[in-house]
């Protein structure tokens with residue numbers, strides 16, 4: 001009898017627990033609005049602002065993704081955009097600013113001037129169409145479309161792969177950095193099983209472009225289109241840029257075929273869909289947001305700038321004397337490459353001269369070889385000067401900004417959120433991939449993802465090691481931060497993850 005009573009009590013308690021878990025319901029609505037600047041020329045792959053509004057009994061959260069280079073500072077979206085959009089959302093829906101997360105895909109397309117108003121249109125439409133949802137989190141894999149853009153050279157310094165300058169000579173390259181092939185996925189299904197929205201997170205600069213050079217949302221725009229086209233009508237795919245500071249599209253410096261973001265985007269979209277099919281959406285109303293402003297140390301690069309200026313002078317002084325110019329260099333380089341033994345005439349003439357005791361052709365070849373060598377060295381010095389100058393300009397720009405700043409720290413907004421099993425932390429800059437990988441590896445939660453370019457923009461956010469680079473690469477020169485920032489951010493994020 002007693003055993004039965006306990007059994008009944010346990011069953012009742014269990015039912016109550018189940019009821020408590022399912023009583024509160026998660027509601028969601030999603031919408032997208034075109035933000036392409038149609039006056040900026042031809043378009044191939046339009047740009048969108050997309051909004052996902054989520055709500056349970058206690059909390060509301062808005063995730064906005066925009067196909068733009070950044071939220072403020074650079075590109076068309078001004079620094080007034082984030083506060084303006086947030087305060088309007090607070091006025092209209094009572095959702096506090098910290099619960100409005102805005103991520104830029106970092107594509108380099110051109111958005112329209114009224115992007116803020118159009119973003120709000122997307123939010124209004126999403127908020128007007130809230131429906132109960134089931135949700136699920138998971139991961140996919142895509143390792144074909146990205147590559148780390150930094151190279152470690154044999155002298156221990158690093159440089160990177162940009163279209164702004166030449167890559168260093170092959171024989172100087174010792175190693176390359178990692179990528180993050182993981183696609184983080186949040187699936188939101190309506191109660192009838194149709195997919196309402198997919199949020200997906202991946203790390204790659206969407207800067208491939210399209211063959212025509214048209215305005216485009218690039219890789220991630222095409223990926224989102226593939227996802228939306230293959231799900232229920234009206235499904236919205238929202239892309240959250242990851243830790244992509246040092247991640248480029250694969251074969252980024254290819255000059256043998258037109259640059260085309262579409263096949264890369266299709267691969268990312270299909271890999272996301274493949275993973276999505278395995279994610280079970282279930283009732284789950286957990287919705288949590290933590291947000292704070294942290295102070296990160298500003299860099300002082302005065303010594304580095306002085307060292308680079310000295311190096312610039314040394315490089316200039318190391319230019320060699322050479323008889324050649326481009327017009328004479330190219331045919332000689334072809335001849336000496338094609339026929340190293342007899343470059344200047346047919347073999348029989350060399351044999352004839354040898355028989356006559358003459359070395360005229362051999363002497364000419366020795367002179368030409370020396371001139372070719374010097375000319376190539378000059379070219380390499382020019383290439384290095386280009387890399388150095390581009391990055392020195394970036395360092396000087398940020399040093400001026402840091403010197404003029406009212407305090408030695410920069411305020412950054414960092415957010416953490418949980419939607420069911422999907423956990424996300426953010427940063428308002430271009431995080432190097434290693435930082436994202438570190439956060440994922442040490443997180444106590446299975447489905448932890450990292451979004452850079454979120455809620456503002458403070459340029460690149462490289463690792464401490466990268467900031468101590470003795471060479472020059474964009475990530476460590478196009479940054480406001482001192483090396484200590486990495487440890488401060490990662491430990492703060494670790495605390496946030498514990499709280500989520």
Ligand SMILES: [Zn+2]
Pocket residue numbers: 106205245430
């Ligand atoms: Zn970038």
